[in-house]
Amino acid sequence: MAQQGFDVIVIGAGPGGYVAAIRAAQLDKRVVIVEREHLGGICLNWGCIPTKALLRSAEVFHLMHRAKEFGLKAEGVDFDLDAVIKRSRKVAGQLTSGIGHLMKKNKVTVVMGAAKITAPGKVSVKTDKGTEDLTAPEVILATGARARELPGLEADGDLVWTYRHALQPKRMPKNLLVIGSGAIGIEFASFFNTLGAKTTVVEVMDRVLPVEDEEISAFAKKAFEKQGMSIRVKTTVKKLERGKGKVTAHLEAGGKTETAEFDTVISAVGIVGNTEGLGLEELGVKVDRTHVVTDEYGRTGVKGLWAIGDIAGAPWLAHKASHEGVVVAEKIAGMNPHPVKPAAIAGCTYCHPQVASVGLSEAKAKEAGHQVKVGRFPFIGNGKAIALGESEGMIKTVFDAKTGELLGAHMIGAEVTELIQGYVVGRTLETTEEELMHTVFPHPTLSEMMHESVLDAYGRAIHF
Template sequence: MADQHFDVIVIGSGPGGYVAAIRAAQLGQKVAVVEREHLGGICLNWGCIPTKALLRSSEVFHLMHRAKEFGLKAEGISYDLPAVVARSRGVAKQLAGGVGHLLKKNKVTVVMGTAKLLAGSKVEVKTDKGTETLAAKNIILATGARARELPGLEADGDLVWSYKHALVASRMPKKLLVIGSGAIGIEFASFFNTLGAETTVVEVMDRILPVEDAEISAFAKKQFVKQGMKILEKAAVKKLDRQPGKGVTAHIEIGGKVETQEFDTVISAVGIVGNVENLGLEELGVKIDRTHVVTDEFCRTGVPGLFAIGDIAGAPWLAHKASHEGVMVAELIAGQHPHPIKPGSIAGCTYCHPQVASVGLTEAKAKEQGYEIRVGRFPFIGNGKAIALGEPEGLVKTIFDAKTGELLGAHMVGAEVTELIQGYIVGRTLETTEAELMETVFPHPTLSEMMHESVLNAYGRAIHF
């Protein structure tokens, strides 16, 4: 069979791949996408989207228990775990179907199968029907990443779960151990803890949510502990003894001593590794560093016409970073002059309860980089909308360069901060200083007013604090 020729071939259809394909098609390129499993990738099928659906169910459940505070009556409150999971799967399915529709609408050819790169800008695809070869001058790798497995802590789907097992939980854990307190670990801890699991989180670093500003981590930890979570920092799970049908004995090292604790379920969330295997990368001379493809600021791999975007190209491992890189590469291929992505303007969002969101430098990082800084804070308890919502626990923190007024970083914990953070991201993209932020009129009553007050506070001008 003759090779099929395209202008661009995208390998992987997650938020990096499908977006790159659509943008390339919009720019007049003939595009093919190769996908081995599900359109929409991990994010839509097994990550960002279904986890948010689960967390929404636990949030509503939590609010129902607080009905009395709002002058409402709700009695005999319970949940149906299979129905919660079914709703989450339905949301994922709807969005994955939407991706298929968008690719079709943009006349992108979809080839379902497993891809391998060949010399001469060719891609071999193993499909259900056999093997076919595609050729294109430009190839975009968007194969994503998967959960890291530590020796002895591997998921078995029964007693020890990966995020995939947790998303389709077959039972409600009574006593749950979550290993790792990054976004994935803390979101699942939050979900199961809210539904009543006795939850312990083990983090090897000196604090939970270790990439966040230390003050925000400490605030979040206080809230989690208040909700009944047990948090062990500077701790490591050394070994799991599994007794099928009974549970797991975890050997946890804390302060140089190993102690054992019993759990019926363990969720391992110890990071991710890039999907770089069996793609033929080594043969082509692509540089790989700790399971990630090494690229320049424009996602070029060093092999002419071969780009890598999203999780496979390294941190930050975020869907929105992948999508943005996809657009940038598609525009580069079409002869345009896009700007490289600035990692400091990519926000991180964690959808636990309370939510956590941040962009730019933490206070410690800003000091480390030699900045003289001004820091502003504003607590949720000083905001009318937060109190009316019944969400008075939270904090907005802003960090400015004392010399220039540049907004170096913003960090938040509390209700809906994953939506609020966007205001500061736009500010950073527009290279705003404290002066413009102070002059901006924020609507009242909104949570966003706290963003204004936090800026004012950095300059000793806060009105309500």
């Protein structure tokens, strides 16, 4: 095919790539985006969105079983797994088609195929019609990541699943092992456990959700165990023996190994960047542990080549990728955007109860040399939480004792994934405890607990 010239080539149409493409187009750049599988990437098709649709079904199912608490009657409550999955895929499909509309609206050319950078500013794309050659002075890598597979724990789609298999399960697990207690592992554990699977979570670290504040992790572990999950920390899965309809897992803890049988295993042991086949080695791009090394603006060190999102390293979050896409597009256009600060990016886990955080944990703040003031407020002290029937949870805030800077906020409980943004805005505006104390929070809302947690850090909590 004939060579096509553009101002910007974006490789990968996930939440990093398609946002970068739109922003660059808004800035009057001629943009082409290359995608080998689905517009919307993993997030819209196999990650953020479909998993939230599944978890919403589980949440409604859980509430239906609690109907009597609310003065309601719901008898013979059951679920149709196929229908739950069908709804999840429909939601994903709706949003994916929306991305196609956004590309047309912003006059972004879409090429479906596998891209390789053959030289600086030159990209060759293998499509179902042949090879298409694209040129542009600026190329943005947004190829994302995939599930990490450890030797001996590889997924087969039958007995051992990755997140993709778990999103379209062939059956409802009866006795489930989840390896890894990060966001992906805990969300699937929460989903299947709520629907009735006997669920065991194994974590090699000393606590579940190990990136969260220790108090939040401890609270989560108690909540999960109360729901019937078995949580095993400081435990390694050494081997999986696959048989007919069962898997025998060899679990090592404290120097001792034991075996346990499961009918299904979900491996959620991290991700690896999609760096293969892109021509990066030939270009001299530095790759560290499957992730492209960049500066704070996404520059790779190769002139005209940028990297954003999961391929550029932690935190592996869609909203971080999207914001990086905006920053890079604006930098290319000659603007002077603020660089992305990982510590200002909120993390959200949509298990039950939900978990959300931003900034430094109490331990990390102390390690960084801060003298801290810490505030806490429990859901049981909040009228809206009690009215909702969601009185389990807590909000924790960490401040610098000398300056009053909000260093971090950590939450567990109902709707905390929505509440956390208040603290994110506060950190972006460089707020101190004084501004937060003087802010009037509406009543009755869950957000009042955010205020009370701040007050508690300074011995001024009112309602607890």
